Amino acid sequence: MDHATEMEFTLRLPADLYTQLVQLAESEHRSLQSMLVTMLRETLDKQQNQTRQDIMDQWDDHDRLSS
Numbered sequence: 372m373d374h375a376t377e378m379e380f381t382l383r384l385p386a387d388l389y390t391q392l393v394q395l396a397e398s399e400h401r402s403l404q405s406m407l408v409t410m411l412r413e414t415l416d417k418q419q420n421q422t423r424q425d426i427m428d429q430w431d432d433h434d435r436l437s438s
Contacts, residue, residue, distance in 0.1 A: 384392070
């Protein structure tokens, strides 16, 4: 049995205020999505750069051992 409780309420707002709140929420949602995408890109770039560096280091090690 689920012991979680849920509260539900109704708030009556003028239509223009409701519209402004919805637009604000949508704007914040897009802003957060954009921020998350940026963070993901930065993380992937760092991983890709680290992988490249690891490969270059392995080649250097191989070249030193081969010489």
